[in-house]
Amino acid sequence: MPTKRSALAIVLAAGEGTRMKSDRPKALHEVAGRSMLANVLSSAVAAGVGRVAVIVGPDCDRVGAEARRCVPDAQMFVQSERRGTAHAVLAARGAIAEGCDDLLVLFADTPLLTAPTIGAMRAAIAEGAEVAVLGFEAYNPFGYGRLLRDPSGRLVAIREEKDASDEERAVTLCNGGLMAIDGAHALHLLEKIDNKNAKGEFYLTDVVELARADGREAKVVIADEREVLGVNDRIQLAQAEAVAQARLRRAAMAGGATMIAPETVFLSADTLIGRDVTIEPHVVIGPGVTIADGAVIHSFSHLEGASVGKGATIGPFARLRPGAALAARAKVGNFVEIKNATVAQDAKVNHLSYIGDADIGEHANIGAGTITCNYDGFLKYRTTIGDHAFIGSNSSLVAPVTIGQGAYVGSGSVITKDVAPDSLAVARGRQMEKAGWAVSFRATQTAKKAKGE
Helix, strand or coil, rough: CCCCCCCCEECCCCCCCCCHHHCCCHEEEEEEECCCCCCHHHEEEEEEEEEEEEECCCHHHHHHHHHHHHHHCCHHHHHHHCCCCHHHHHHHHHHHHHCCEEEEEEEEECCCCCCHHHHHHHHHCCCCCCCCEEEEEECCCCCCCCCEECCCCCCEEEEEEHCCCCHHCCCCCEEEEEEEEECCHHHHHHHCCCCCCCCCCCCCCHHHHHHHCCCCEEEECCCHHHHHCCCHHHHHHHHHHHHHHHHHHHHHHHCCCCEHHHHHCCCCCCECCCCCCEEECCCCCCCCCEEECCECCCCCEEEEEEEEEECECCCCCCCCCCCEECCCEEEEEEEEEEECCCCCCCEEEECCCEEEEEEECCEEECCCCCCCEECCCCCCCCECCCCCCCCCCCCCCCCEEECCCCCCCCCCCCCCCCECCCEEEECCCCCCCCCHHHHHHHHHHHHHHHCCC
């Protein structure tokens, strides 16, 4: 992959996504836990692209904000009219004029594009091609532009479906839409494109014939058909998600993780999974999750924005929300929710508990049904539980509160004040007992029922 050459990626992201039936711009719909635009930009950056220009539609501030979240110095250009792909690219005329070795034209709705493929297009330009077109062998070529080659295999033209002859329509090598152009001549070629075609649009694909007319070579870089899948509706979005998930699962298992039923596990593009991790069926991992070596994620757990330490155990039926940080050998059991809280090594939160805005010390034990009461309707407060503390079942810890190191909290307590280290705190009503009360109660109720009361 070229690393010393400069590159500008122009990402077309002005699509409104009418067929998505959504108020959200198409580029912002997600695949593998991040926007399609973010997926494309991530691959571009990984391929060594140093400059990014994003073409947006009018009033698409959200798309621009997402682009700058991913690439802070990305330039934005507005496509005010829709007159074809070449017209869209030329919206970034100012960025192109600044010069680059490799000009890449990418699409925000092709989220499965990989960095190695971008690198292959850049390599073709570095090797002397004027234009490198990303192509694929289509199972069903209908609707795609065809890549036409001469007997020696050199690319001579791209023909759109409506402009193709019957013979050309029989070609199965199709245009994936993405392209690399020699930056030294890119602006010259783009400005020569006209709209003399069936749709009256300025086709980016015409640069192939224009380059050939200048005596320069055009190459085809072949990709898997799934990699160039364009997303125009929710059905294609689901298809892209399926491909992305298959890639992520394969990479995780190749890296040393065990998935008992991988087809039931859903990952995010940024999920980091260590060696000897076991992930049981029906686990969902959202963005921002790291799982260290040897951890076990039991079935039906949901993790997002969380870190899981070495040898820790999660679930089944556990939820880790953003800010959850589990140290080595920590245990979060069934029907436990952790949010914005640290659980130190060897600490246990085994059953039916909510731990939010808290710090739990080493070897602490949190009994079943315990909750940290962290919100008063206006502000959130923190709970601190010291090393080796023991919290009895069904306790409520009303923050801000600190349970000292080695302290015990009796079951069923509502703790509103700090508990000193190595102390026992019990905060509950005193138990009463009335001998014979149940006999009298049953007799009274039976008599009322007999009278129909």
